[in-house]
Amino acid sequence: MSAKSAINKVVFTPHDERMLAAVQVKRRTKKKIPFLATGGQGDYMTFICVSVTNRKPSHVSITKVKQFQGSSAFVKRSQWTIDQLQQVNGIDPNKDCAEFDLMFENAFDQWVAGSAGEKCMFIQILHHTCQRYNATRKPEFVNCQSKLLGGNSILHSAADSVTSAVQKASQALNERGERLGRAEERTADMMNSAEQFSVTAQKLAMKHKC
Numbered sequence: 001m002s003a004k005s006a007i008n009k010v011v012f013t014p015h016d017e018r019m020l021a022a023v024q025v026k027r028r029t030k031k032k033i034p035f036l037a038t039g040g041q042g043d044y045m046t047f048i049c050v051s052v053t054n055r056k057p058s059h060v061s062i063t064k065v066k067q068f069q070g071s072s073a074f075v076k077r078s079q080w081t082i083d084q085l086q087q088v089n090g091i092d093p094n095k096d097c098a099e100f101d102l103m104f105e106n107a108f109d110q111w112v113a114g115s116a117g118e119k120c121m122f123i124q125i126l127h128h129t130c131q132r133y134n135a136t137r138k139p140e141f142v143n144c145q146s147k148l149l150g151g152n153s154i155l156h157s158a159a160d161s162v163t164s165a166v167q168k169a170s171q172a173l174n175e176r177g178e179r180l181g182r183a184e185e186r187t188a189d190m191m192n193s194a195e196q197f198s199v200t201a202q203k204l205a206m207k208h209k210c
Contacts, residue, residue, distance in 0.1 A: 003047070007065055007074050012051045017061075020129055022049040023122035025111040028099060043069040048102070048111065050126055052133065060133045062102070062126075080104050082134050090123060090144035124148045 001009075008019040025046050047065045052058050060082040066075050089101035096116035100123060102109050113119035123141075127149050130138050141149055 003045070003067070007047060007049060010074050011049070011063070011065055011076055016054045017051045018054060020050045020052055020060075021122050021125035022047050022065075023118050024114050028110040028112050047074075048122070050122075050129055052129070058133055060129055062104075078107070080107070082130060082139075083136060085130070085139040087140045087142060088123060088126065088144065089142050090148065093143045093145055096120060096145070120145070120148055 003024070004019070004022045007022060012019050025048055027046075045067045047067075049063045049065055050060065051063060052060045062080045062082065062085060063076055064078040066077050067073070068075070084105045085102065086105060087101070087103040089103070091097055091099040091101070098113045098116045098119050100111055100113070100119055102111065113122065123144060127141055127144075
């Protein structure tokens with residue numbers, strides 16, 4: 001089981017939530033934490049997760065989850081509602097990059113994702129989630145590539161690719177059907193010709209007998 005699947009199962013499912021997106025991150029500027037609340041110092045992995053409740057009305061949260069070195073457990077460290085998210089900074093609107101910032105009412109974090117692709121997918125899903133569930137005050141998305149904010153997006157491109165593949169397959173089947181139809185028509189014509197030839201041959205045979 002992947003780390004993200006495990007986080008969804010351990011952290012969110014027990015609270016009747018489902019995880020919409022998660023990205024593994026590291027801080028661009030490290031904070032000095034001499035003592036961890038778990039009882040000691042150590043390395044850890046950090047995930048930023050977006051989740052929504054299964055029950056209505058839906059509530060969306062952004063959660064910081066950590067996994068400490070030597071432990072298989074995932075620990076929920078901080079959590080914000082989507083209404084507390086004020087700004088998402090994609091850092092560079094002109095090219096893919098792994099860096100991004102999240103600004104909340106009471107916190108500001110500078111992150112770098114494992115890859116530009118992971119960051120792009122996370123921001124796109126976060127933007128879509130904000131548009132769908134945040135009816136009061138939507139956060140500001142700055143320095144983000146246009147493909148992440150709708151229109152020519154990654155998800156839309158993927159959907160377009162699937163649609164295109166289906167259309168091509170349908171066209172191929174139609175063309176095959178047309179070819180089969182023409183073959184059936186030719187076969188029918190040949191059978192009619194053979195039948196007419198047989199009738200003519202029979203008539204000629206009867207004529208010669210007479």
